[in-house]
Amino acid sequence: MNTPLNIIFAGTPEFAALHLQALIDSEHNIVAVYSQPDRPAGRGKKLQASAVKQLALKHNIDVYQPGSLKTAESQTELAELNADIMIVVAYGLILPKLILETPKLGCLNVHGSLLPKWRGAAPIQRSLWAGDTETGVTIMKMDEGLDTGPMLLKQALTIEATDTSASLYEKLSVVGPRALLDTLSQLKSLLPTEQDNKLATHARKLSKEEARVDWCIPASQLERNIRAFNPWPMAFFSVQDTNIKIHKAEVVATPNEKLNSPPGEILQIGKDGILISTTENSLLLTQLQPPGKKPMSAADLLNGRAEWFKEGTILQ
Structure with a gap:
C-alpha cells in the first residue's frame, strides 16, 4: 500500500462530491475541504450549502469557503494546513500561482474531457454538441492556464447516440473517481505529458439563449x-x-x-x-x-x- 496522503479537496457540485466520497473511502486523509460560499436556491431563495460542503460536514471535515484565494489571509490559511496535495474538481474559483505551489506535491484537477479537447466550463455538454463519439476524464497537474497543465492519466468513454448531458455526467461520475484513485496510487511513477495546444478546443459556457431552437440549423x-x-x-x-x-x-x-x-x-x-x-x-x-x-x-x-x-x- 502507498503512503496515505494528506489531501485538501476543493469542489462544489455533486460531481465533485462523488470524488470526495471516493477519497473519504480510501486510505488517504482529507485535512480540509474548500467549496464555494453558500448560494440562494429554491423558490424561497434560502442559502444552501453545496453538495461538497454537505458531504464534508457529514464526515466532520473542516470546510473553508473563501470568496477568493487571492488574499494573503486565505493563502496563509491554506498553507497552515500543511497538505501533501490538493485535489480540485469543479471548484469554481481560480487558483493563483502561490496556491498552486503550496501543497508539497502540487494541485491535481479532474477534468471531464480528453484534454486538450474541450478545455473550459462545459466539456460534457460541448462533446455532445459537437457530435463527438468519445469523451472521458483527464487527471492533470494544474498550472496557471485554463485546463492547460501536464496530463497524468486519461480514461476514455464511448458516447452513445442516445446520451444526454445528464447520462454522460452519470457515467463520468463513475469513471472520474476511479481514475483519480488510480492516479494517486501511481503518483510516483506517472510521467506528466504536456498538452498539444494546437489540438485544444474551448468548451464555452452554455446560455439559455443558445438553447432556443433555430430551425435554420440542420x-x-x-x-x-x-x-x-x-x-x-x-x-x-x-x-x-x-x-x-x-x-x-x-x-x-x-x-x-x-x-x-x-x-x-x-x-x-x-x-x-x-x-x-x-x-x-x-x-x-x-x-x-x-x-x-x-x-x-x-x-x-x-x-x-x-x-x-x-x-x-x-x-x-
Whole structure:
C-alpha cells in the first residue's frame, strides 16, 4: 500500500462530491475541504450549502469557503494546513500561482474531457454538441492556464447516440473517481505529458439563449443540441407565445412532397410526434414539456393543444 496522503479537496457540485466520497473511502486523509460560499436556491431563495460542503460536514471535515484565494489571509490559511496535495474538481474559483505551489506535491484537477479537447466550463455538454463519439476524464497537474497543465492519466468513454448531458455526467461520475484513485496510487511513477495546444478546443459556457431552437440549423445539429442541453438549459421553441421544452427528438428525412418547405414549418402531426422542417432534413419532436407540466409524449400534448400545431404553420 502507498503512503496515505494528506489531501485538501476543493469542489462544489455533486460531481465533485462523488470524488470526495471516493477519497473519504480510501486510505488517504482529507485535512480540509474548500467549496464555494453558500448560494440562494429554491423558490424561497434560502442559502444552501453545496453538495461538497454537505458531504464534508457529514464526515466532520473542516470546510473553508473563501470568496477568493487571492488574499494573503486565505493563502496563509491554506498553507497552515500543511497538505501533501490538493485535489480540485469543479471548484469554481481560480487558483493563483502561490496556491498552486503550496501543497508539497502540487494541485491535481479532474477534468471531464480528453484534454486538450474541450478545455473550459462545459466539456460534457460541448462533446455532445459537437457530435463527438468519445469523451472521458483527464487527471492533470494544474498550472496557471485554463485546463492547460501536464496530463497524468486519461480514461476514455464511448458516447452513445442516445446520451444526454445528464447520462454522460452519470457515467463520468463513475469513471472520474476511479481514475483519480488510480492516479494517486501511481503518483510516483506517472510521467506528466504536456498538452498539444494546437489540438485544444474551448468548451464555452452554455446560455439559455443558445438553447432556443433555430430551425435554420440542420436537424442533426438540433438533435445534438437537445441532448447536450439536457438537463440545463433545455432546448426550447415558442408557439402561441409559449415556450415548449424539448426532451427528445429524432432526425427524419423530409418527405419528398415537402422538400421545398421553409425552415420551421410544421410538416406533419400524429402519434409518432410533430415533424418540423429544417435546412437539412426534418426534426421529429417526440417528448415535450409545456410550462408547469411534466415531460410528455408529443401525442399527449397534441391531444390537449392540437390547435397550436396545425400543419403548415411556420414556427419562428
